[in-house]
Amino acid sequence: MNLPFLRKHAEASPTDANPFVSLQREVERVFSDFHRGSPGVSFDWPKVAVPLMDIVEKDGRIEMTAELPGLEDKDVEIEVNENVLTIKGEKKTEREEKQDDNCFLSERAYGTFTRMIELPEGVDSDAVKATMAKGILTITVPKPAETPKPEAKKISIEGSA
Known part of the structure; x- marks a missing residue:
């Protein structure tokens, strides 16, 4: 069965297979360089992380x-x-901001996330199950029965004589 979200890459590493990983790293590097060059500048933008997955x-x-x-x-x-x-979720900020806090680095992500995965045709949505333990979400999807591909068939042309 060919799953729509799996693509074979001959010599690609997991990060090479996703162009957004290198884009994210480059954006983080640019902001990191900018921040280092401007003392006293702080960004209060929320950090949002998309959950890492294995399928x-x-x-x-x-x-x-x-x-x-x-x-x-x-x-x-x-x-x-x-x-x-x-999959949608939200991680709420766990600490209160206080004036006397001396936060030197904050890399933990908070906020909402959405992750969408295309499933094969014919999946029974009523049979999808999910469990969560120790911060690991496990979703089990029964594979749909494979439908036989129609075979090519030659049609002969009947003569008019």
Whole structure:
């Protein structure tokens, strides 16, 4: 079965397979360089992280695991609509901002995220199951039965004589 979200890359590393990873790193580098060159400048933009995932096919099912550290079941929403699985969540800021805090570095991400994964045609959305333990979300999707591909058939032309 050919899963729509899996693409084979001959000699690509996981980061090479996703052009957004290198774009994200470049943007982070630019802002980091800018911040170093301007003492006293701070950015109060919210940091949002998209959960890292593994997607594997085994034993007649597709199993997806996502890292969601610090989140609980109530913070995550999962939906299947028209063969697209959507994971939404929110990680709320855990600390109060105080005037006397001396924060030197804050790289932890807070905010909302959405992750969408295209599923194969024919997935039974009622059979999709999800569990969460120790910050790892596991979603199990039964693989749909493969529909046989129609075979080509020659049609002979009947003579008019």
